[in-house]
Amino acid sequence: MSAPALPASPYLPCEAAVVERLDETRDIFTLRLRLTDPRRHAGYDFAPGQFNMLYLHGVGEVAISIVSDPEEGGTIDHTIRAVGRVTKGLAKLRPGDRLGLRGPYGSGWPLDATEGRDVLLVTGGLGCAPLVAVINYVVRRRERFGRLVIVQGVKHSADLIWRDRYEAWARLPDTRVLLAADQATPGWRWHVGLVTELLQDVDVDPAAATAMMCGPEAMMHAAARALLTRGFPAEHLWLSMERNMHCAVRHCGHCQFGADFVCADGPIFRYPTVERLLQVRGF
Amino acid sequence: MELDHAGFLPRERLDALIERLAAGGRRVVGPVARDGAVVMDTVHRAAELPRGTADTQAPGAYRLGRHDPASPAAERLFAWANGPQGLKPLLFAPQEPLWRSVRDESGSLRFEAVAPDAPAVAVLGARACDVAALALQDRHFLDGPFVDPHYAARRGQVLVVAVDCSHPADTCFCVSTGDGPSVSAGFDIALTELDDGYLVRAATAAGREVLADLSLEPVTAAHRAAADDQHHRACERQSRALPARNLRDALLDNLEHPRWDDVAARCLACGNCTSVCPSCFCHAEADTVSLDHASSEHTREWDSCFTQRHSQMHGYKVRPHIRQRYRQWLVHKLGTWHDQYGRSGCTGCGRCITWCPVGIDITVEATAICTDEGSP
Incomplete structure (x- = not known):
């Protein structure tokens, strides 16, 4: 009795090398990676919103959103906040260092379906990488999209990262940047208050816009309600969910959100799919 | 037969x-x-x-x-x-x-x-x-x-x-x-x-x-x-029973039922039920590194949704309370399992009842949450 041929392991990473490391803030950094097998690197294809599992030798894996442009094959970029065991270790990597990478996993943002429409991006919290990928994508293909409105909220004005980038985006044609901080230091020339308060007077046509949201669940829920009140159709509201992930291939069970496995059915969801459970604390 | x-x-x-x-x-x-x-x-x-x-x-x-x-x-x-x-x-x-x-x-x-x-x-x-x-x-x-x-x-x-x-x-x-x-x-x-x-x-x-x-x-x-x-x-011979219907909607309609608090007061969150459950599939992955750091074995082992770390993300726990973790287990097992795999995740073996150190009975809890007769 010989064992039948085994399916390839979906758990096995590929080797990747750090091409460049960028410091974004004190604890946020970007790793620009290249798969060391050139054939694999050339064949690597992803959509903004998808994520990779990054593996640090001897420490473990962590799910990280991809922030580079899918059509620029140079590097596969990840913006990471050093908060856990693996990410603190990843923060110590330098150009040339090796790590493991497998992916991409999950669903991407509906960018093809959004072409020709206005794009409203609502984010809360620190450096929302999944939406930065969208901003970069739209900015590089500016003519394919309508109005671009970026609404970003932070707890404290000092938490805002990439302030210069927001300033640069704000100067682009037909683009508006709205920032809000619950608490602000002197010199903050943006809104003081909740991000949802900004949504009341965002000048996009609800019938012609797609909204994409990323951040704390309570914020996304409140933002979605504000947009629904303004007449945005629910099917044009999208959001990125986050859960603990170990396997990223719907086996380990950690990322379950109701019937959905966030790793595979998400992380990008149409709002009505998750609306009900988004309101339940601890689900 | x-x-x-x-x-x-x-x-x-x-x-x-x-x-x-x-x-x-x-x-x-x-x-x-x-x-x-x-x-x-x-x-x-x-x-x-x-x-x-x-x-x-x-x-x-x-x-x-x-x-x-x-x-x-x-x-x-x-x-x-x-x-x-x-x-x-x-x-x-x-x-x-x-x-x-x-x-x-x-x-x-x-x-x-x-x-x-x-x-x-x-x-x-x-x-x-x-x-x-x-x-x-x-x-x-x-x-x-x-x-x-x-x-x-x-x-x-x-x-x-x-x-x-x-x-x-x-x-x-x-x-x-x-x-x-x-x-x-x-x-x-x-x-x-x-x-x-x-x-x-x-x-x-x-x-x-x-x-x-x-x-x-x-x-x-x-x-x-x-x-x-x-x-x-x-x-x-079998005296216990789950309500003889798909409990998915009843569970999802009762996510704030007071019975979750009641069961949470008894549950120790030990995870015995998930260990003996023949359908529970959650597992965690971890590395065991050699002393010289030259090789590291990436291992998986059974995990339980009753642990706090199961829902942990960068220092934040989605389900810090036992009430939320028992609810996660039961709503998945008897509810959303239907969406995922076309039937309930429970096959009636009764092990989670037997091996629960405080004797929590899934049939009693499900009945309490999903039917009028079980109302506290």
């Missing part, structure tokens, strides 16, 4: 079946009474099986005893309900390495898949609840877009010899889930234990091959009558 039996095997000839199962180097795994429980281990002879053993199960209680020496059950080998294990540990290993990361002196990494330990195994004595749960695990690990190569390797090497349950425990409720007490699908060979031997039926080519030269005796009308009677008595 009209079953297509291949024949009758007198009890004294059970060794012949075990020998046939072991042919070609298969490891035969069967029930053994050890350390006060029926556990699954390698068996070579029928004499090693738990003859005359009885189990008494209740919420938070499991005791082995003996059947009355004067009763026919005293000679039976499968006159007990189930032990803590079932089939799950044989296929979904409690802990196993998935791959290894090897770093050379230049700092390059090489990732090597670790071949799963997948010997050919015949499992003797699988219960209907566990055979049904095996089908659920198959759906989870094999039928999705990603196939688990470790589970797949072992699954392809296992021959399932089920035994209809004649002595359900007080904690059993497989009749209400539709999965037992007799097996109806998902086995290679199934036995019905009678006082003097076994009605034998095969459902696969591999099963028929094992039975081919066993010289089974013809099945008599008396055998059939005894098997029928036994099946009905096993059904009637």
Whole structure:
């Protein structure tokens, strides 16, 4: 009795090398990676919103959103906040260092379906990488999209990262940047208050816009309600969910959100799919 | 029940079946009474099986005893309900390495898949609840877009010899889930234990091959009558039941039911229920690094949604309270499992009731949350 041929392991990473490391803030950094097998690197294809599992030798894996442009094959970029065991270790990597990478996993943002429409991006919290990928994508293909409105909220004005980038985006044609901080230091020339308060007077046509949201669940829920009140159709509201992930291939069970496995059915969801459970604390 | 039996095997000839199962180097795994429980281990002879053993199960209680020496059950080998294990540990290993990361002196990494330990195994004595749960695990690990190569390797090497349950425990409720007490699908060979031997039926080519030269005796009308009677008595013996309907909507409509607080006050969040559950599939991955840091084994082991770390993300826990974790388990098991795999994740084995140190009863909690009669 010989064992039948085994399916390839979906758990096995590929080797990747750090091409460049960028410091974004004190604890946020970007790793620009290249798969060391050139054939694999050339064949690597992803959509903004998808994520990779990054593996640090001897420490473990962590799910990280991809922030580079899918059509620029140079590097596969990840913006990471050093908060856990693996990410603190990843923060110590330098150009040339090796790590493991497998992916991409999950669903991407509906960018093809959004072409020709206005794009409203609502984010809360620190450096929302999944939406930065969208901003970069739209900015590089500016003519394919309508109005671009970026609404970003932070707890404290000092938490805002990439302030210069927001300033640069704000100067682009037909683009508006709205920032809000619950608490602000002197010199903050943006809104003081909740991000949802900004949504009341965002000048996009609800019938012609797609909204994409990323951040704390309570914020996304409140933002979605504000947009629904303004007449945005629910099917044009999208959001990125986050859960603990170990396997990223719907086996380990950690990322379950109701019937959905966030790793595979998400992380990008149409709002009505998750609306009900988004309101339940601890689900 | 009209079953297509291949024949009758007198009890004294059970060794012949075990020998046939072991042919070609298969490891035969069967029930053994050890350390006060029926556990699954390698068996070579029928004499090693738990003859005359009885189990008494209740919420938070499991005791082995003996059947009355004067009763026919005293000679039976499968006159007990189930032990803590079932089939799950044989296929979904409690802990196993998935791959290894090897770093050379230049700092390059090489990732090597670790071949799963997948010997050919015949499992003797699988219960209907566990055979049904095996089908659920198959759906989870094999039928999705990603196939688990470790589970797949072992699954392809296992021959399932089920035994209809004649002595359900007080904690059993497989009749209400539709999965037992007799097996109806998902086995290679199934036995019905009678006082003097076994009605034998095969459902696969591999099963028929094992039975081919066993010289089974013809099945008599008396055998059939005894098997029928036994099946009905096993059904009637079950006093517990889940509400006999899809509980998905009822659970999702009651996510803030006061009963969650009530059960959380009793639940210790120990995870015993998920360990003994034959369908729970959650697992965690972790690295074990060599002393010289040159290689690291990436291992997975069973995890439980009752632990805080199960929902942990960068210092934040989605489900910090036991109430939320018990709810996660029950709503998944009896509710959203329907969306994921087309049926409930519970096959009525009752182990989560027996092995719960405080005796929480899934049938009582589900009834309280999903039906009016259970309202506090």
